[in-house]
Amino acid sequence: MRADDELRFLSNPLPSELGATAEEMLERLQGPTAIRVTGRDPSRCRAVVTLLHGNEPSGSEAVHRWLREGIEPAVDALFIVASVRTALSEPRFSYRMLPGARDLNRCFLGPFDDRPGKVAKEILAAIVQASPECVVDIHNNTGHNPPYAIGTEIEAQRLGVAAIFARRFIHSDLRIGSIMEAIDVAPCVTVECGRSGDPAAAETAYHGISRLMRLDSIADSDAPIDDIEILESMVRVRALDGIELTMSDARNPDVDLTISHDIDRHNFQLIEDDTVLGWVAPRAGWPLEATDSGGDDRSRNLFAIDESGRLRSRGSWIPIMMTTDPVIARQDCLFYVVERRL
Ligand SMILES: [Zn+2]
Known part of the structure; x- marks a missing residue:
C-alpha cells in the first residue's frame, strides 16, 4: 500500500475506475488523492476536502456517489480525499488518526515535518495551485447535531458556501491548526454533515456537493443566506x-x-x-x-x-x-x- 504521506493526482477518472462503493474507491486510491474533474468553465475551480479524519466517511461516500454519476460540473472540481490509509486500517473507519500520529486536521499551521504534517502541506499546495473559488472541508461528528458549517470569518462568500450545505454557521476564531485557518486563497468552510455511518449525513454531503458543482456562480445559490443562524x-x-x-x-x-x-x-x-x-x-x-x-x-x-x-x-x-x-x-x-x- 502507498504511504499515507504522498498526495497523488488523478484526472477525470471514469466512473468504472472508482469501484462500486466508496470503500472500493478508497481501496483503489490507497492513499491521499487529489481528484480533478474538468468542468464547463475550466478557468475556475471549486475544491472539496474530505476524510481528514479516518472515521468520518460520509464525505468520501458523497464524493464517490457524485463522481460515479459522471456529471460535468459547472467549473472544475477538485476533490481531496485525505486519510485513506487511516480509514482502511482495521477495523475500518474506526480511527480518527493512526495510533501515535497527530490529528491531520490540527496540522495545517505546521510543523510540517512528520507524516500528517507532510500531507497537510501537500494538500495546501494542491489547493493553492488550483486557485479555487471556495474550499469546503466535509466532516462527520459523533454526537446528535444538525448539519452545520464553520468558518473563520462572518462574510457573504463564506455564508453563501455554507448555505449550500447547512442552515447554521458557526464563526470560529480558535487557532487549532485546522485546514480552514490555513487557507487564504479562497473562502473556506468546514461542514459537519452529521454522524458517521448515518445515511442522512452522507445525503447532506452529497446534495451539498451536487449543488456546489452545479451552480454557475456560488452567489446564485438557491439557499438564501439571510435565514442562516449565526453562532459565534x-x-x-x-x-x-x-x-x-x-x-x-x-x-x-x-x-x-x-x-x-x-x-x-x-x-x-x-x-x-x-x-x-x-x-x-x-x-x-x-x-x-x-x-x-x-x-x-x-x-x-x-x-x-x-x-x-x-x-x-x-x-x-x-x-x-x-x-x-x-x-x-x-x-x-x-x-x-x-x-x-x-
Ligand atoms: Zn473531523
Whole structure:
C-alpha cells in the first residue's frame, strides 16, 4: 500500500475506475488523492476536502456517489480525499488518526515535518495551485447535531458556501491548526454533515456537493443566506490533562469526571442555568478548561461544582458538538460553547 504521506493526482477518472462503493474507491486510491474533474468553465475551480479524519466517511461516500454519476460540473472540481490509509486500517473507519500520529486536521499551521504534517502541506499546495473559488472541508461528528458549517470569518462568500450545505454557521476564531485557518486563497468552510455511518449525513454531503458543482456562480445559490443562524464566540471545553473521563447516566465513583451520557441532546440548544451535566469525584479537583480565542480559561464562568459533586452549568449558554464518545472527548474535546449572534 502507498504511504499515507504522498498526495497523488488523478484526472477525470471514469466512473468504472472508482469501484462500486466508496470503500472500493478508497481501496483503489490507497492513499491521499487529489481528484480533478474538468468542468464547463475550466478557468475556475471549486475544491472539496474530505476524510481528514479516518472515521468520518460520509464525505468520501458523497464524493464517490457524485463522481460515479459522471456529471460535468459547472467549473472544475477538485476533490481531496485525505486519510485513506487511516480509514482502511482495521477495523475500518474506526480511527480518527493512526495510533501515535497527530490529528491531520490540527496540522495545517505546521510543523510540517512528520507524516500528517507532510500531507497537510501537500494538500495546501494542491489547493493553492488550483486557485479555487471556495474550499469546503466535509466532516462527520459523533454526537446528535444538525448539519452545520464553520468558518473563520462572518462574510457573504463564506455564508453563501455554507448555505449550500447547512442552515447554521458557526464563526470560529480558535487557532487549532485546522485546514480552514490555513487557507487564504479562497473562502473556506468546514461542514459537519452529521454522524458517521448515518445515511442522512452522507445525503447532506452529497446534495451539498451536487449543488456546489452545479451552480454557475456560488452567489446564485438557491439557499438564501439571510435565514442562516449565526453562532459565534467559540470556547473549547475539555477535561484537564490527567483527568480520567467517562460517560454514564449516573456518577461513576471510580473515575474523576463522569459526563452525563445524553448531553448531546443539548447540542445547539440554550442550556439553562444550573443544569446538571455530570459528576466530579472529590479527589479530582477542578476538572475542566474552557479556552476562548484569546487563550483565556473561562471554565469557572461556565461551570460550577455543587457540594454533592455535581457539575452544573453556570449561566445559560449554547453547547455545540457535544460528543458522547469518551475516546473523542479525550483526543479532542468535550464540546464547544457559542453565543447566538443578534
Ligand atoms: Zn473531523
